[in-house]
Amino acid sequence: MKTKRRKFSFSNLAIYIILSAMSVVWIMPILWLIMTSFRGEPGAWTPYIFPKEYTVANYTRLFTETGLFNYPRWFINTLIVAVFTCVISTILVLMTSYTLSRLRFRGRKGIMNIGLILGMFPGFMSMIAIYFILKAMGLSQSLTALVLVYSGAAGLGYFIAKGFFDTIPRVLDEAAIVDGANQNTIFWRIILPLSKPIVVYTVLMSFIAPWVDFIFVSVIMKDNYNNYTIALGLYQMITRENIYRYFTQFCAGAVLIAIPITILFIYMQKYYVEGVTGGAVKG
Numbered sequence: 001m002k003t004k005r006r007k008f009s010f011s012n013l014a015i016y017i018i019l020s021a022m023s024v025v026w027i028m029p030i031l032w033l034i035m036t037s038f039r040g041e042p043g044a045w046t047p048y049i050f051p052k053e054y055t056v057a058n059y060t061r062l063f064t065e066t067g068l069f070n071y072p073r074w075f076i077n078t079l080i081v082a083v084f085t086c087v088i089s090t091i092l093v094l095m096t097s098y099t100l101s102r103l104r105f106r107g108r109k110g111i112m113n114i115g116l117i118l119g120m121f122p123g124f125m126s127m128i129a130i131y132f133i134l135k136a137m138g139l140s141q142s143l144t145a146l147v148l149v150y151s152g153a154a155g156l157g158y159f160i161a162k163g164f165f166d167t168i169p170r171v172l173d174e175a176a177i178v179d180g181a182n183q184n185t186i187f188w189r190i191i192l193p194l195s196k197p198i199v200v201y202t203v204l205m206s207f208i209a210p211w212v213d214f215i216f217v218s219v220i221m222k223d224n225y226n227n228y229t230i231a232l233g234l235y236q237m238i239t240r241e242n243i244y245r246y247f248t249q250f251c252a253g254a255v256l257i258a259i260p261i262t263i264l265f266i267y268m269q270k271y272y273v274e275g276v277t278g279g280a281v282k283g
Contacts, residue, residue, distance in 0.1 A: 037251040044238070044247040058252040069246070071253055073226060074233035077143060081229060082210040084147045089154035089206035094199065097161035098187050102173060119156045127219045134220065141224035149216055150209055157205070164198040165191065200268050208261060230257055 032049070039046075040053030062071040100112055130149060131140060139145040168191060176186045192199065214231045221227050228236075230253070236242065237250040 033251050034255055036248055037255045039248050039251075042245055042248065044243050058248045059256070061249055062253055062256070069233065069237055069249075070226070071230075071233065074228050074230045075257075077227060078210055078229040078231075081143055081146045081150070082207050085150040085210055086203055086207040088147065088151040089209075090199070090202045092151065092154040093157055093161055093202050093206070094192070094195075095187070096155040097158040097165055098191060100158060101162045101165035102170070102186075102191075103183070115156050115158065118153075119159075123153070124215050127216055130216075131219050141221050141227060143227055145220050146210065146217060146229070149220065150206075150213070154206065161198050161202060164195060168194055204264065204268060207264075211257065211261065 035049075035051060037058055038054045038056065039051035040055040040057075041051060062069075066072060100108060134140045134145045134148070139148070172190055172194075173186055176190055181190075210229060212231060213229070214235065217229045217232045218235075221229075221232065234250055234253050234257075237246040237253070243250075
Protein backbone atom coordinates (compact mmCIF):
# COMPACT_ATOMS: atom_id res chain seq x y z
CA MET A 1 0.00 0.00 0.00
CA LYS A 2 2.85 2.40 0.83
CA THR A 3 4.49 1.65 -2.51
CA LYS A 4 1.24 2.33 -4.35
CA ARG A 5 0.74 5.59 -2.46
CA ARG A 6 4.27 6.71 -3.30
CA LYS A 7 3.79 5.88 -6.97
CA PHE A 8 0.48 7.72 -6.94
CA SER A 9 1.97 10.79 -5.28
CA PHE A 10 4.93 10.84 -7.66
CA SER A 11 2.62 10.56 -10.68
CA ASN A 12 0.49 13.40 -9.35
CA LEU A 13 3.59 15.51 -8.80
CA ALA A 14 4.73 14.86 -12.36
CA ILE A 15 1.32 15.86 -13.69
CA TYR A 16 1.36 19.08 -11.66
CA ILE A 17 4.84 19.93 -12.94
CA ILE A 18 3.83 19.33 -16.57
CA LEU A 19 0.64 21.36 -16.20
CA SER A 20 2.54 24.18 -14.48
CA ALA A 21 5.10 24.27 -17.28
CA MET A 22 2.35 24.31 -19.90
CA SER A 23 0.54 27.13 -18.10
CA VAL A 24 3.73 29.21 -18.10
CA VAL A 25 4.16 28.63 -21.83
CA TRP A 26 0.55 29.65 -22.46
CA ILE A 27 0.59 32.74 -20.27
CA MET A 28 3.95 34.17 -21.40
CA PRO A 29 2.65 35.58 -24.73
CA ILE A 30 -0.25 37.22 -22.88
CA LEU A 31 2.06 38.84 -20.35
CA TRP A 32 4.37 39.99 -23.13
CA LEU A 33 1.43 41.55 -24.97
CA ILE A 34 0.31 43.41 -21.86
CA MET A 35 3.84 44.66 -21.13
CA THR A 36 4.31 45.79 -24.71
CA SER A 37 1.01 47.69 -24.61
CA PHE A 38 2.52 49.84 -21.82
CA ARG A 39 5.93 50.20 -23.50
CA GLY A 40 7.06 53.74 -24.17
CA GLU A 41 9.62 52.84 -26.85
CA PRO A 42 8.24 52.54 -30.41
CA GLY A 43 8.84 49.70 -32.83
CA ALA A 44 7.88 46.04 -33.03
CA TRP A 45 11.25 44.65 -31.98
CA THR A 46 13.56 45.44 -29.12
CA PRO A 47 16.69 43.57 -27.94
CA TYR A 48 15.21 43.35 -24.42
CA ILE A 49 12.02 41.84 -22.98
CA PHE A 50 11.00 44.26 -20.25
CA PRO A 51 10.25 47.84 -21.39
CA LYS A 52 12.62 50.56 -20.23
CA GLU A 53 9.80 53.07 -20.10
CA TYR A 54 6.14 52.52 -19.21
CA THR A 55 3.25 54.69 -20.35
CA VAL A 56 -0.53 54.64 -20.74
CA ALA A 57 -0.34 56.86 -23.83
CA ASN A 58 -0.81 53.83 -26.08
CA TYR A 59 -4.29 53.36 -24.63
CA THR A 60 -5.30 57.00 -24.63
CA ARG A 61 -4.16 57.46 -28.23
CA LEU A 62 -6.57 54.74 -29.33
CA PHE A 63 -9.49 56.99 -28.37
CA THR A 64 -8.00 60.42 -29.03
CA GLU A 65 -6.04 60.02 -32.27
CA THR A 66 -8.82 58.70 -34.52
CA GLY A 67 -7.87 60.47 -37.73
CA LEU A 68 -5.96 57.55 -39.22
CA PHE A 69 -7.11 54.65 -37.04
CA ASN A 70 -10.65 55.09 -35.71
CA TYR A 71 -10.53 52.45 -33.00
CA PRO A 72 -13.79 53.48 -31.24
CA ARG A 73 -15.69 53.30 -34.55
CA TRP A 74 -14.28 49.84 -35.29
CA PHE A 75 -15.16 48.65 -31.81
CA ILE A 76 -18.78 49.81 -32.17
CA ASN A 77 -19.04 48.27 -35.65
CA THR A 78 -17.82 44.92 -34.34
CA LEU A 79 -20.15 45.06 -31.35
CA ILE A 80 -23.17 45.77 -33.56
CA VAL A 81 -22.32 42.95 -35.96
CA ALA A 82 -21.58 40.56 -33.07
CA VAL A 83 -24.87 41.25 -31.27
CA PHE A 84 -27.07 40.79 -34.36
CA THR A 85 -25.08 37.78 -35.52
CA CYS A 86 -25.33 36.25 -32.06
CA VAL A 87 -29.12 36.58 -31.93
CA ILE A 88 -29.75 35.27 -35.46
CA SER A 89 -27.16 32.47 -35.33
CA THR A 90 -28.28 31.24 -31.91
CA ILE A 91 -31.90 30.98 -33.03
CA LEU A 92 -30.97 29.21 -36.27
CA VAL A 93 -28.61 26.74 -34.59
CA LEU A 94 -31.00 25.82 -31.78
CA MET A 95 -34.01 25.45 -34.08
CA THR A 96 -32.07 23.35 -36.57
CA SER A 97 -30.61 21.19 -33.82
CA TYR A 98 -34.00 20.68 -32.19
CA THR A 99 -35.60 19.71 -35.51
CA LEU A 100 -32.92 17.16 -36.36
CA SER A 101 -32.83 15.78 -32.82
CA ARG A 102 -36.51 15.48 -31.87
CA LEU A 103 -38.45 15.22 -35.12
CA ARG A 104 -38.54 12.33 -37.57
CA PHE A 105 -39.29 13.09 -41.21
CA ARG A 106 -38.34 11.89 -44.68
CA GLY A 107 -34.92 13.06 -45.77
CA ARG A 108 -33.70 13.78 -42.24
CA LYS A 109 -30.55 11.68 -42.51
CA GLY A 110 -29.85 13.02 -45.97
CA ILE A 111 -30.03 16.60 -44.71
CA MET A 112 -27.69 15.76 -41.84
CA ASN A 113 -25.18 14.13 -44.20
CA ILE A 114 -25.30 17.07 -46.59
CA GLY A 115 -24.78 19.47 -43.70
CA LEU A 116 -21.83 17.42 -42.48
CA ILE A 117 -20.21 17.41 -45.93
CA LEU A 118 -20.75 21.14 -46.48
CA GLY A 119 -19.30 21.88 -43.05
CA MET A 120 -16.03 20.23 -44.09
CA PHE A 121 -15.35 22.88 -46.74
CA PRO A 122 -13.64 26.06 -45.47
CA GLY A 123 -15.81 29.15 -45.72
CA PHE A 124 -13.24 31.24 -47.59
CA MET A 125 -13.71 29.02 -50.67
CA SER A 126 -16.97 30.83 -51.34
CA MET A 127 -16.00 34.36 -50.34
CA ILE A 128 -15.58 35.71 -53.90
CA ALA A 129 -18.97 34.37 -54.95
CA ILE A 130 -20.53 35.76 -51.77
CA TYR A 131 -19.00 39.17 -52.43
CA PHE A 132 -20.48 39.42 -55.93
CA ILE A 133 -23.88 38.22 -54.68
CA LEU A 134 -23.86 40.91 -52.01
CA LYS A 135 -22.69 43.47 -54.57
CA ALA A 136 -25.57 42.55 -56.88
CA MET A 137 -27.97 43.03 -53.96
CA GLY A 138 -26.45 46.42 -53.12
CA LEU A 139 -25.23 45.22 -49.72
CA SER A 140 -21.47 45.14 -50.24
CA GLN A 141 -19.28 47.14 -47.85
CA SER A 142 -22.06 47.30 -45.25
CA LEU A 143 -22.46 45.93 -41.74
CA THR A 144 -25.66 44.21 -42.87
CA ALA A 145 -23.59 42.15 -45.29
CA LEU A 146 -21.36 40.96 -42.46
CA VAL A 147 -24.35 39.94 -40.34
CA LEU A 148 -25.79 37.97 -43.26
CA VAL A 149 -22.46 36.26 -43.99
CA TYR A 150 -21.78 35.27 -40.38
CA SER A 151 -25.37 34.10 -39.82
CA GLY A 152 -26.01 32.48 -43.19
CA ALA A 153 -24.40 29.12 -42.51
CA ALA A 154 -25.08 29.04 -38.78
CA GLY A 155 -27.48 26.12 -39.14
CA LEU A 156 -24.61 23.90 -40.30
CA GLY A 157 -23.12 24.11 -36.81
CA TYR A 158 -25.89 22.00 -35.32
CA PHE A 159 -23.72 19.03 -34.28
CA ILE A 160 -22.98 19.91 -30.66
CA ALA A 161 -26.43 21.31 -29.90
CA LYS A 162 -28.11 18.29 -31.48
CA GLY A 163 -26.01 15.96 -29.34
CA PHE A 164 -27.10 17.91 -26.27
CA PHE A 165 -30.79 17.77 -27.21
CA ASP A 166 -30.44 14.00 -27.76
CA THR A 167 -29.71 13.61 -24.03
CA ILE A 168 -33.07 15.09 -23.02
CA PRO A 169 -35.57 12.24 -22.36
CA ARG A 170 -38.26 12.01 -25.02
CA VAL A 171 -40.81 11.19 -22.34
CA LEU A 172 -41.01 14.94 -21.69
CA ASP A 173 -42.12 15.55 -25.27
CA GLU A 174 -44.64 12.74 -25.12
CA ALA A 175 -46.13 14.01 -21.86
CA ALA A 176 -46.39 17.53 -23.27
CA ILE A 177 -48.10 16.27 -26.44
CA VAL A 178 -50.63 14.33 -24.33
CA ASP A 179 -51.38 17.59 -22.51
CA GLY A 180 -52.07 19.27 -25.84
CA ALA A 181 -48.75 21.09 -26.45
CA ASN A 182 -47.45 21.55 -29.98
CA GLN A 183 -43.82 21.46 -31.11
CA ASN A 184 -43.48 25.21 -30.78
CA THR A 185 -44.55 25.10 -27.13
CA ILE A 186 -42.33 22.08 -26.41
CA PHE A 187 -39.29 23.82 -27.87
CA TRP A 188 -39.67 27.20 -26.13
CA ARG A 189 -41.17 26.17 -22.79
CA ILE A 190 -39.77 22.69 -22.10
CA ILE A 191 -36.59 21.99 -24.06
CA LEU A 192 -34.90 25.41 -23.94
CA PRO A 193 -35.29 25.88 -20.14
CA LEU A 194 -33.50 22.53 -19.75
CA SER A 195 -30.79 23.51 -22.23
CA LYS A 196 -29.15 26.53 -20.63
CA PRO A 197 -25.58 25.17 -21.05
CA ILE A 198 -25.90 24.61 -24.80
CA VAL A 199 -27.68 27.94 -25.26
CA VAL A 200 -24.81 29.72 -23.51
CA TYR A 201 -22.26 27.78 -25.57
CA THR A 202 -24.02 28.71 -28.82
CA VAL A 203 -24.27 32.36 -27.78
CA LEU A 204 -20.55 32.53 -26.96
CA MET A 205 -19.47 30.93 -30.23
CA SER A 206 -21.78 33.15 -32.28
CA PHE A 207 -20.71 36.30 -30.45
CA ILE A 208 -16.98 35.70 -30.81
CA ALA A 209 -16.95 34.93 -34.55
CA PRO A 210 -17.17 38.57 -35.77
CA TRP A 211 -14.43 39.67 -33.34
CA VAL A 212 -11.85 37.24 -34.70
CA ASP A 213 -12.73 37.07 -38.40
CA PHE A 214 -10.34 38.78 -40.79
CA ILE A 215 -10.78 37.10 -44.18
CA PHE A 216 -14.45 37.79 -44.93
CA VAL A 217 -14.46 41.34 -43.61
CA SER A 218 -11.38 42.23 -45.66
CA VAL A 219 -13.06 40.94 -48.84
CA ILE A 220 -16.49 42.47 -48.20
CA MET A 221 -15.42 45.87 -46.86
CA LYS A 222 -12.57 46.54 -49.31
CA ASP A 223 -11.71 50.23 -48.79
CA ASN A 224 -14.77 51.24 -46.74
CA TYR A 225 -12.65 52.38 -43.82
CA ASN A 226 -15.51 53.50 -41.56
CA ASN A 227 -17.14 50.04 -41.64
CA TYR A 228 -14.05 48.06 -40.70
CA THR A 229 -14.35 45.66 -37.80
CA ILE A 230 -11.74 45.49 -35.07
CA ALA A 231 -9.73 42.62 -36.60
CA LEU A 232 -9.26 44.35 -39.95
CA GLY A 233 -8.75 47.75 -38.34
CA LEU A 234 -6.01 46.58 -35.99
CA TYR A 235 -4.25 44.87 -38.87
CA GLN A 236 -3.81 48.25 -40.55
CA MET A 237 -1.64 49.30 -37.61
CA ILE A 238 0.97 46.64 -38.31
CA THR A 239 1.41 47.08 -42.04
CA ARG A 240 4.98 47.80 -43.14
CA GLU A 241 4.52 51.57 -43.26
CA ASN A 242 2.78 51.79 -39.86
CA ILE A 243 4.26 49.06 -37.68
CA TYR A 244 7.15 51.05 -36.22
CA ARG A 245 4.98 53.88 -34.96
CA TYR A 246 1.79 52.03 -34.08
CA PHE A 247 2.86 48.57 -32.90
CA THR A 248 2.53 49.36 -29.19
CA GLN A 249 -0.82 51.00 -29.89
CA PHE A 250 -1.85 47.82 -31.70
CA CYS A 251 -0.95 45.79 -28.59
CA ALA A 252 -3.05 48.12 -26.43
CA GLY A 253 -6.01 47.64 -28.76
CA ALA A 254 -5.57 43.86 -28.64
CA VAL A 255 -5.58 43.92 -24.83
CA LEU A 256 -8.76 46.00 -24.70
CA ILE A 257 -10.51 43.63 -27.08
CA ALA A 258 -9.48 40.59 -25.04
CA ILE A 259 -10.84 41.96 -21.74
CA PRO A 260 -14.63 41.75 -22.39
CA ILE A 261 -14.37 38.37 -24.12
CA THR A 262 -12.21 36.96 -21.31
CA ILE A 263 -14.63 38.20 -18.65
CA LEU A 264 -17.53 36.68 -20.59
CA PHE A 265 -15.79 33.31 -20.80
CA ILE A 266 -14.82 33.30 -17.12
CA TYR A 267 -18.37 34.15 -16.09
CA MET A 268 -19.96 31.51 -18.33
CA GLN A 269 -17.28 28.82 -18.42
CA LYS A 270 -19.39 26.48 -16.27
CA TYR A 271 -22.18 26.47 -18.83
CA TYR A 272 -19.66 26.35 -21.68
CA VAL A 273 -18.13 23.11 -20.38
CA GLU A 274 -21.54 21.58 -19.64
CA GLY A 275 -22.71 22.48 -23.13
CA VAL A 276 -19.82 20.59 -24.71
CA THR A 277 -19.51 17.59 -22.37
CA GLY A 278 -22.64 17.31 -20.25
CA GLY A 279 -26.23 16.30 -20.66
CA ALA A 280 -29.39 18.23 -20.02
CA VAL A 281 -30.93 15.98 -17.35
CA LYS A 282 -28.79 14.37 -14.68
CA GLY A 283 -29.39 12.21 -11.71
